[in-house]
Amino acid sequence: MNFQDLILTLQNYWLEQGCNLMQPYDMEMGAGTFHPSTFFGALSAKPVSVAYAQPCRRPKDGRYGENPNRLQHYYQFQVIIKPGPNNIQDIYLKSLEAIGIEIAKHDIRFVEDDWESPTIGAWGLGWEVWLDGMEISQFTYFQQVAGFDVFPISVELTYGLERLAMYIQDVDDYRKLRWNNHTLYGELFFPREVEYSEYNFNAAETSLLFDLFADYEKECRKLITKNLVYPAYDNLLHCSHTFNLLEARGVISVTERAAYISRIRTLAKEVATAYLSKYESQK
């Protein structure tokens, strides 16, 4: 199955399950969880079911394109369902069958992994799903978002698409993945990996980034006072990505790191508070 077919198949599978099919959010983010559909969706008390592919950036994971398994830009496929159906594990496993993984022929495990995102103050219990020893998905029952206990409980499913595709296509290097029948993943992304690794690790101007972080933080606060929660959240995303870049540049010490994360988490809490009072206050 080609990479693009993998996305299409998962999209089709989940829209048949009744999910709203969303498009990737148009901003840099470290994981699909940061998509507003997940952040606000899980926070809200209203039912949600959405699915989307999301390009993710983790500047620190760049390896100049040389590591066969690690990329600083990659794709997640994300599903959020609330409340989670009783047979959600089976529904998930059937999605694997849909992309050609026969459950009967594999060793599928749900391995304890308690997920936590300190930057947005979210945590949940769940698993990483192992396919023959390889982690292919993250499966989480959200308990808190932005420090708020959430209810009803959302189930978050995240597929690591490159790994999954490498498994299905039986290749040992992301560069050899077939994007489709005439294009390889590496043709599309190898040069970008090289350039972005250089940018993330060396070229990014740190003084600019420090300024940007502070400006985005300020802007986020200002928008909260104007009760514009979605634009405020966008600025939080900017903060988060700027911080990730600074970290890749190696200019943030361990002590400072905790302080930066705490600053973003505080923003998340403020955005969430504004969101809840604006859209959910009647409950």
Added chain:
Amino acid sequence: MSDFLLELGFEEIPASQLQPVVEYIKSSFISLMKSTGLSYSALKVSSTPRRFFLLAASVPDKQEDLQVKKIGPAKNIAYDDKGNLTSAALGFLKKNKSNPEDLSIETTDKGEFIALNYTQKGKATTSILKDWIFDLIPHLPFTKTMIWNESRIALSRPLRWLCILWNEEIIPLEIASVKSNNISYGNRYLGLNKPIKVDSPAEYLSILQENSVLAEREYRKKTIVEQLDKLPLENGLQIIPDKQLVETVTDLVEYPTAVFAAFEEKYLFLPEKIITSTISQNQKCFSIQKKEGELSNSFIFISNGDPVYSDIIRKGYEKVVDARLADALWYFEEDTKQPLEAFVPQLKEVIFQSRLGTMADKTQRIKKITEYICGFLKLDNHQKELALRTALLCKADLVTNMLGEKEFTKLQGYIGKQYALAGGEPYEVAEGIYEHYMPRGPNDSLPQTLSGAIVAVADKMDSVCGIIGIGLIPTGSTDPFALRRAANGVVQIIADRGWHFNLSHLIHYTLELLKNYTQLTPTAEQDVQDFFHQRVEWLLKQLKLDYDVIDSLEHLALSDIPDLIKRAKALQAYRGEEDFIRLVIGFKRVSNIINEEKDFVPLQESLFQQKEEELLYSELLKLRKKLDRCLKESDYKDAIRLLIDYGIFIDNFFDAVLVNCDESELRANRYALLKEIKNEFLRIADISRLVVEANKNEN
């Protein structure tokens, strides 16, 4: 009589959470049976990752009827003027779980009382079990819990099915939106959502086995062990035994199959423990070594899949291990582009403890303490340089890529050693970096290199003095910095090395050093001393020395640990001997008589009246000289022998001389004499604290 099955079906429960819950269900059921007067002929409670089950055979269908006979308060207290029950009467009913209609009046010679006198019908067992299950499920002792539906019951993972049978009958109930049924589920690979019907408790285990679930944990474990034993390995390859891993894996699978796999040979270039920790810690697989003990590029994993497809499954496992080792190799190559020393400055970015500074601060202190110990041990310059080099580098690996990426955190020290070797550090330094974390646990060995031993003590002294010094004294249940283990390590290493230094001085030095970094509590020094006192006692107990022998040396505990052990062993060896027991009894008299006395006068020989007195003193002077020699040579066997010989003079003295005589001057002088004797004995041990049984022939 009926058989009972309770199966709680869950989404996968973390391995570490299974056993405590199994124990809880078991003991809860046993106490239920006891409190309700019910019984069973056999009981099995066990778990797989997806289920807990309890099977009880031959449980009575109902409780025995119970004759209730209880006398309550007097009638006039039990009813008010209007004939209503008073609170006293209601309390009586509540206490006995009875209702007003059960009441009767009992007349005794003391008057009329309300009473209970009726036959309580035994309840149906199924109703008792139902109540028990309702109470059991929300209280399962999971350490980390979540909610998932509107029931808001918090458990480790969602409860998905309940198979509850009383013989062939379902015990109907609903909890957490799950209705009980006679349906269970088999291994995941058998397909999705395929319910299996359980006809009766007796068939439960075999039905599950047919559906590729070995539900009994012990049986599953045995299966794994047997498979590991029987797997044919070529060329003398051997599985590296790992009992802990067998336990973990048993709680990760329902239907185990051991499968042989391999990773790319080129990764054998990596240090062994990086490979084995990838294989065992991350992937929960078993490493394999060659005949000569060298690691091989193969491993064994325990599949939970269909054995028919093990070849497909193997490919996946091999891919993952290769990918992880590729990452490790990348870290290794990046890290070793520079010498280990290049990482040292980055330690200032890692917090040791918020009030005790960074790891760079800690490294500074470790170096100072190392220097202090070297000075004490009078090491030559070369050896001292090695120790100081070890101290400088001992924490550097914490900021390498290999440990910074959090995948190999358990390898701290080991990575440092490997990088030190790669960077051309002397073996003693590299090994010392690894060993300075020793002993890592209660059964770990002690550092072999001198540098490792010194830096291990320095690092641990800094942690113990620092953490206790800022007031975070470990309690019985909380010891987040593992200070007990650290302090145990210090006394073990000192004993092992035979270092004759005074631990009090080292404590003092370390605390003084820490004052440059933080504010210590006013009681810091005393707190640390007390803490180490307990640790020295612990060490002596480890050596199987009796507690009263340990008590008798309490006043010496921190001054010289190897010497202390020698004394204790000598005392232990003598304690059964008759003449030693007599000495102890005699010395107890000495000790008791002057126990209350606070002020002693200087001894005056001129005041001696009896020859036993004179002899006691002149022999004491001889004894003192001889003990000087024994102490110098640490010859405690001889010393105790000398005390025993001297004991005869004590006995003769007490036989002939009345200490508490009327003349106060004489009495004071005799106290002074006894005090001198006591002080002399304390140089060896306070044997008055030994517990001895008075000898038979003294009676």
